[in-house]
Amino acid sequence: MAHNPLVSIVVPAHNAEATLARALDCLLDQEMVDWEAIVVDDASTDRTSAIIAGYVERDARFRTLSSCAYSAAGARNSGISTARGRWLMFLDADDWVDAGFLAKMLAALKTAPDAVAAYCGSRRAMPDGELTPPSISTEVATQPFETFARRCAIATHALLVDRETIVGLGGFDVSLRTCEGWDLWQRLARLGKNWVMVDEPLAFYRISPNALSRNSTQMLADAEIVIARGFSPDPRVKHPASAHADGAIEANGGTASEALAWFALWNAASDCGSGSRSIDPHSLRALPAGRKWAREIAKVVVDGLMVGSLSVPAKLAASWDRFGGSLTELILELGKVWDNPATGRRVQYQLEQMLLDVDDLAAPRRLARTLGIRVDARNPTTVELPQGIDQIYAYLMMDGQIEAVVQFGVLGTVTRDYWIELILNVVPPERLESRSDPDSHFGKLAQLAEESRELVRSSAEPAEPPTPPRRARAMHDKDRTSFWNGYFATEDPWNYGSSYEQEKYERQLEILPAGPIGRALELACAEGHFTWQLAPRVGHLTATDISAIAVERARARCSDQPNVEFGVLDFSADTLPGEMDLIVCSEVFYYLDDLAELRRIAKKFVEALAPGGSFISAHAFVLRDNVERTGFDWNTFGAQAISQTLAATEGLVLEQSIQTELYRVDRFRRLSPDDVATEPMIEHMPIRAPVGIGVARNIVWGGARALRRDVARSERRQRIPVLMYHSVADDGPAALARFRLTPAAFASQMAWLRANGFHTIGSEQLEGSIANRHPFVGRPVLITFDDGFQNFADHAWPILRANDLTAEVFLVTDLVGESAQWDADSGPPTRLMDAGTVRRLAAEGAFFGSHLATHSAIDGLSSSDLAAELLRSRMFIERWTGRPTTSFAAPFSVTDRRLGRLAKECGYRIGFGRKHGPVDLDCDPIDLPRIEIRGDRSLDDFVAKVEAVLELR
Numbered sequence: 001m002a003h004n005p006l007v008s009i010v011v012p013a014h015n016a017e018a019t020l021a022r023a024l025d026c027l028l029d030q031e032m033v034d035w036e037a038i039v040v041d042d043a044s045t046d047r048t049s050a051i052i053a054g055y056v057e058r059d060a061r062f063r064t065l066s067s068c069a070y071s072a073a074g075a076r077n078s079g080i081s082t083a084r085g086r087w088l089m090f091l092d093a094d095d096w097v098d099a100g101f102l103a104k105m106l107a108a109l110k111t112a113p114d115a116v117a118a119y120c121g122s123r124r125a126m127p128d129g130e131l132t133p134p135s136i137s138t139e140v141a142t143q144p145f146e147t148f149a150r151r152c153a154i155a156t157h158a159l160l161v162d163r164e165t166i167v168g169l170g171g172f173d174v175s176l177r178t179c180e181g182w183d184l185w186q187r188l189a190r191l192g193k194n195w196v197m198v199d200e201p202l203a204f205y206r207i208s209p210n211a212l213s214r215n216s217t218q219m220l221a222d223a224e225i226v227i228a229r230g231f232s233p234d235p236r237v238k239h240p241a242s243a244h245a246d247g248a249i250e251a252n253g254g255t256a257s258e259a260l261a262w263f264a265l266w267n268a269a270s271d272c273g274s275g276s277r278s279i280d281p282h283s284l285r286a287l288p289a290g291r292k293w294a295r296e297i298a299k300v301v302v303d304g305l306m307v308g309s310l311s312v313p314a315k316l317a318a319s320w321d322r323f324g325g326s327l328t329e330l331i332l333e334l335g336k337v338w339d340n341p342a343t344g345r346r347v348q349y350q351l352e353q354m355l356l357d358v359d360d361l362a363a364p365r366r367l368a369r370t371l372g373i374r375v376d377a378r379n380p381t382t383v384e385l386p387q388g389i390d391q392i393y394a395y396l397m398m399d400g401q402i403e404a405v406v407q408f409g410v411l412g413t414v415t416r417d418y419w420i421e422l423i424l425n426v427v428p429p430e431r432l433e434s435r436s437d438p439d440s441h442f443g444k445l446a447q448l449a450e451e452s453r454e455l456v457r458s459s460a461e462p463a464e465p466p467t468p469p470r471r472a473r474a475m476h477d478k479d480r481t482s483f484w485n486g487y488f489a490t491e492d493p494w495n496y497g498s499s500y501e502q503e504k505y506e507r508q509l510e511i512l513p514a515g516p517i518g519r520a521l522e523l524a525c526a527e528g529h530f531t532w533q534l535a536p537r538v539g540h541l542t543a544t545d546i547s548a549i550a551v552e553r554a555r556a557r558c559s560d561q562p563n564v565e566f567g568v569l570d571f572s573a574d575t576l577p578g579e580m581d582l583i584v585c586s587e588v589f590y591y592l593d594d595l596a597e598l599r600r601i602a603k604k605f606v607e608a609l610a611p612g613g614s615f616i617s618a619h620a621f622v623l624r625d626n627v628e629r630t631g632f633d634w635n636t637f638g639a640q641a642i643s644q645t646l647a648a649t650e651g652l653v654l655e656q657s658i659q660t661e662l663y664r665v666d667r668f669r670r671l672s673p674d675d676v677a678t679e680p681m682i683e684h685m686p687i688r689a690p691v692g693i694g695v696a697r698n699i700v701w702g703g704a705r706a707l708r709r710d711v712a713r714s715e716r717r718q719r720i721p722v723l724m725y726h727s728v729a730d731d732g733p734a735a736l737a738r739f740r741l742t743p744a745a746f747a748s749q750m751a752w753l754r755a756n757g758f759h760t761i762g763s764e765q766l767e768g769s770i771a772n773r774h775p776f777v778g779r780p781v782l783i784t785f786d787d788g789f790q791n792f793a794d795h796a797w798p799i800l801r802a803n804d805l806t807a808e809v810f811l812v813t814d815l816v817g818e819s820a821q822w823d824a825d826s827g828p829p830t831r832l833m834d835a836g837t838v839r840r841l842a843a844e845g846a847f848f849g850s851h852l853a854t855h856s857a858i859d860g861l862s863s864s865d866l867a868a869e870l871l872r873s874r875m876f877i878e879r880w881t882g883r884p885t886t887s888f889a890a891p892f893s894v895t896d897r898r899l900g901r902l903a904k905e906c907g908y909r910i911g912f913g914r915k916h917g918p919v920d921l922d923c924d925p926i927d928l929p930r931i932e933i934r935g936d937r938s939l940d941d942f943v944a945k946v947e948a949v950l951e952l953r
Contacts, residue, residue: 005061007035007102008163009089010079012072014042016093017051019206024055024062026096032103035061037091038082040075042067048093073172073180080163080171087160090181095157098202105160107479108196111593116162116193117144117185121201122155127208130312134201141197144189145241149230149248150259152182158203161188170236178215179222186230192241207307216267216279223263231256254288261286265297266304272327273308281333289338291346298350301327317359320367327351328368345369349391353407356393377403377427380419385410396423403427425904445867445905452871456879480570480591484547488527491553494587496529499689504618505530507658507665507685508586512537513614521608523571523585528554534584535561542577544569572601576608583609586618586665590636595645602649609670615652617642618665628703630661633804635709639664653677660687662699697804706757712778719920721949722766722782722912724889724930725807727789728796733827741935743795749933749942753781754803762847763808763887767910767925775921779950782919783807784912784930786851786889787820788838790831797841810851810889810912811838813876822855822891835880842881849887850874850908857894866898870906886910889930900926918949 009027013020020039027037039052041064055062065082067075076090087106091097105118121136137153147153169187172180189195231247234240248256261284268279287297302313305327311319328348335344352370359365365372371389375381377396392414396404404426438447487493495501508530520538525531527550531543541564545551548568555566569576571585572592583605592598605615622638623631631638643666647654651670657680658665671677691699726739728746741749758779766782768774783800785792788811800807815821817834833841838848850873852858858866870888877885886909890899895913903911903926915929923929931945 004084004086005034005036006085006106007032007087007089007160008079008083008085009035009037009091010076010083011037011039011091011093012042012067012075012079013039013044013048013052013093014070014072014075015044015046015048017044017047019094020048020051023091023093023096024051026099026101027061027091028059029099030102031100032106035102036083036085037062038065038079039063040065040067040079042069042071042075069174071174071177071180073174073176077171077174080166083163085163088163088166089157089160091157094206094208095155096204096206097157098200098204101202102160104198104200104202108198109160112194112196113596114194115196116165116188116191117159118196118198119154119159120198120203122158122203122205123201124306125204125206126310126312128310130315131204132306132312136197136199136201138197138199140195143252144195145186145192145230145244146248146252148182148186148189150227150253151263152179152185152226154185155203155205156181157205159185165191165193168238176222176225178219179226182223183226183229186226187234187237190234190237190240190244192244207310209310216271216276220260220264220267220279220283224260227256227259227263230259255286257286258288262300266300268330269301269304269327270308272323272330273305273311275323275326277326277330279330281330281337284334285337287334287338289340289343291343294343294346294350297347298354301331301347301351302354313355313358314360317355317365317367317372318363320355320365324368353393361395375419375423377423380416380423382416383414383419385413396427398427425901444864448864448868449871449906452868452875455872456875459876459879480572481546484545485549488547488549488553492527494526495692495694496527498692498695500687500691500695501529503687503689504663504665505533507660508584508616508618509533509537511616511656511658511665511667513582513655513667513669518581519579519610520582520584521577521580523569523576523583524588525554525566526550528557530584530586531564532558532561535564538582539563541565542567544571546570571604572597576604578608579610580608581610581613582616583613584616586616587620589617589619589642590622590634590638595637595641598642598645599649602646602652605646606649606651606670611670611672612675613670614655615646615668615670616665617646617668618663619643620663621661623700623704623707626703627707630699630701630703632662632698633700633704633707634698654680656681656683658683658685660685662687662691693798693801696802700755701751702755704755704757706755706779708757708759708778711757715778716775717779717950718775719918719949720761720766720776720780720782721946722784722919722928722930723946724912724932725783725785725796726787727791727830727935728799729789729791729830732830733823735826736823737936738934741933743799745935745939746796747799748939750799750803750805752939752943753805753946758805760800760805760807762806763849763910766919766928767886770919770921770923770925773921781946784889785809786891787830787855788812788816788833788848788851789820790833790837793833793837793841797844797846801844806845806847808847808849808887809833809841810849810887811873811877812851812853812855812891813873814853815855816876820855838877838880842883848877848881849885849889850877851889852891855891857892858890858899859894859896863898863902867902867906870903870908874907888912890914895927900924 011023039062041049041052052064056064065078067078069075105120108118109115119140121134123134124132137147139147140153165188173183176183233246264279264283265287271277271279305316306313309319309323331344331348335341348369352367356365356370356372359372361372361374366386369389370391370393372393374395374397377398391409393407395402396406406422406426517538520541522531522534522541522543525543525545531554535541535558543554543564544567551566551568558564589598609615619639619642621631621640622634622636624636625638625640643664646652646668652668653671654666655669656667659682728741728743730742732740758781761780761782763782769776785807788809792809815832817832819829819831821829823829842848853869853873874885888903888908889912893914909925911926912930913927917929919928933942
């Protein structure tokens with residue numbers, strides 16, 4: 001009986017002698033070899049048939065068909081009719097895919113057995129061989145039909161699709177000259193089945209001057225048909241999902257008219273790029289004209305422009321003279337169609353910025369409204385404005401490198417003096433100092449900077465950079481073996497020797513079944529910490545793990561245990577040894593793909609147990625199972641779901657369970673034929689061992705009101721709270737009570753933030769959002785501490801870490817390691833952190849900024865002293881932390897008009913002054929407000945302050 005391949009690849013070819021070999025060679029390069037290729041010669045008159053014959057003779061996986069369809073759709077249908085594979089791929093004769101395409105797509109499909117298709121990202125290849133940036137439509141994975149109802153989101157050869165389903169749908173519509181793939185994917189998506197995404201650009205699509213995709217008239221006519229089908233019932237799909245039976249829902253992404261307008265816009269831009277104009281601007285009337293859509297419209301225009309002009313984005317600005325006039329005219333007409341010229345102008349600005357963002361400005365780029373140029377930052381010259389230009393986009397260059405990018409509106413000639421003024425605002429003075437007059441403002445500033453550097457260099461404090469925080473690995477890797485070997489590249493990745501883990505081991509030993517245990521199997525034994533404790537309790541122990549690295553460490557640890565044998569085993573994929581009296585498998589089920597996989601594996605556990613044998617499992621409670629009780633904030637299922645799944649497995653019954661607030665240890669028994677299940681014995685026990693920071697930071701005690709990942713998906717806001725604290729201590733001068741929270745009060749506030757889905761950001765992230773006007777995602781909060789008291793390290797920092805939060809501390813650098821002398825009139829001064837503590841906390845994830853050098857009020861300092869404090873403070877903090885320092889907070893919240901400009905010139909980008917309230921995207925980043933959190937107010941007052949900012953969303 002002939003073997004049916006796993007994948008059938010259909011390759012239509014019409015007069016494809018120039019490109020066909022490249023397409024077929026990419027199949028020979030595939031890492032996955034179980035495929036067949038059906039090359040359909042569609043009435044070719046060149047050497048195409050001879051090329052096909054050569055590949056058929058060379059490799060039996062190639063087959064050929066002859067066709068006179070004169071269309072890719074008809075030729076593909078011919079190939080489908082003879083295909084034998086479980087999966088179908090459609091590869092045009094001028095395209096190709098990455099060598100890992102089939103292997104990676106099939107691996108993705110294996111993780112989703114119910115999937116009907118897998119898709120990946122793609123890149124276009126221009127005639128000169130240059131590739132466009134990768135693109136992928138993530139929304140197809142979540143709402144495929146609503147996406148395909150409106151647009152063709154995937155290149156034809158960027159998919160693997162179920163062959164039987166495609167046959168049942170009737171294949172490609174031969175009445176469509178273009179958009180036939182879009183039409184088929186739309187029908188496939190209407191079934192409501194799962195699509196899986198491979199987030200890599202594995203498909204390459206060659207752009208040709210003669211491609212049908214450049215025939216905008218035909219494309220638009222066919223697209224109108226496909227979109228109309230998407231917004232109505234489609235009798236060709238016999239069993240649509242009920243949600244899609246009547247077509248797309250307008251509330252899920254716009255109307256059919258809007259979808260057609262977006263497609264018309266792309267084609268209009270493509271026409272402009274190719275030097276033609278066939279699209280009626282009135283066909284664009286349904287495009288949304290709101291401010292938030294200007295960038296999306298510009299992105300579609302750039303995409304169409306690439307195809308029409310056969311140019312990658314980085315070359316579009318340089319080619320403006322070829323298409324800029326017609327493109328600008330199109331955008332002007334779009335403004336007229338909307339009856340809103342200002343909206344058209346907004347699109348023009350966005351478009352020109354996008355083109356210049358990716359250009360090297362090797363020569364001046366004169367667009368419709370923007371002049372893109374390079375400027376020598378040390379020796380700028382006057383720039384005369386060409387007619388119509390009203391903004392400049394400039395690279396400020398020094399020593400052949402881009403020092404800064406500036407974009408600004410202009411009304412007339414840009415003089416040398418104007419450039420100098422602008423450059424001094426954006427280029428650090430030390431970068432300019434080599435050309436500065438020593439008696440000038442910047443010459444003196446450079447001198448102060450050098451004095452500060454010398455002071456830092458001569459400091460007795462060593463300049464050892466902090467050790468970077470240890471970061472957890474991503475939850476997924478190319479395969480499970482490499483994933484786990486990556487974990488065990490670092491010895492003891494979970495701190496197995498901690499009191500918390502050892503107490504959990506004790507609970508597992510306590511729950512062992514009574515009486516002698518003959519043969520035992522430990523799955524996921526890791527480095528053998530529990531293996532060593534279990535071995536004396538059983539007759540023979542087989543300890544296994546998927547990671548060979550872990551197994552070797554376990555073997556070494558248990559070298560004194562003669563009854564233990566070790567082996568590498570993947571309990572999900574491999575056969576388990578049988579007739580076991582005991583199987584132990586703990587703290588690993590979270591990493592399975594889903595509960596369906598656990599259900600499958602649980603049956604293997606039953607089969608591997610002898611009748612009456614026991615299965616022991618220990619796992620933590622996870623919020624995803626029950627958000628209302630204490631649990632770990634992991635994006636996976638946990639102990640509750642695991643226990644329920646195991647208990648529902650035929651042949652297993654729960655006998656005993658030891659449950660703590662954080663985890664449960666369960667013992668199941670394989671029922672003998674005559675066994676009768678009894679009620680399990682449930683014991684509730686306290687956790688006596690201390691819970692370390694590495695564990696605690698993932699816990700939300702008492703349950704959560706909102707999860708971070710949920711609010712990150714659903715919430716965008718224009719403003720956030722920046723909280724200002726000073727001291728966290730139980731005692732201190734009564735006169736300073738306002739500035740001091742007890743550790744208990746601070747802990748309550750941080751626990752509230754964690755339970756309500758807040759995450760912390762740093763000042764650099766805040767400044768980036770303001771500079772780019774990017775709305776804040778989810779519920780961010782910036783927590784700041786003035787002064788740098790030692791009690792931050794003693795009390796506040798452990799509480800922050802335990803709640804998976806961080807903070808930014810503004811240090812008084814001349815007094816680091818001493819005490820807060822400015823508070824001496826109120827009582828004994830509070831001790832300040834020393835440099836070693838700063839270094840340690842920076843390594844653990846804390847951030848630091850400047851509170852100047854002496855804690856002097858700014859309005860009492862001379863300009864020279866102010867500059868010296870700003871420079872000295874910044875440089876010391878950078879020495880201690882090993883990171884750039886760009887933030888400051890004004891002592892006593894006192895500022896004056898000198899501060900902002902001088903702080904920028906001294907290398908700062910973000911500052912906090914005297915204002916009170918939330919920070920929004922319109923704030924001046926060098927003079928931001930904060931919300932003071934007072935020590936003499938209640939938790940309810942704190943909650944009200946923070947919730948007031950949320951309500952302003």
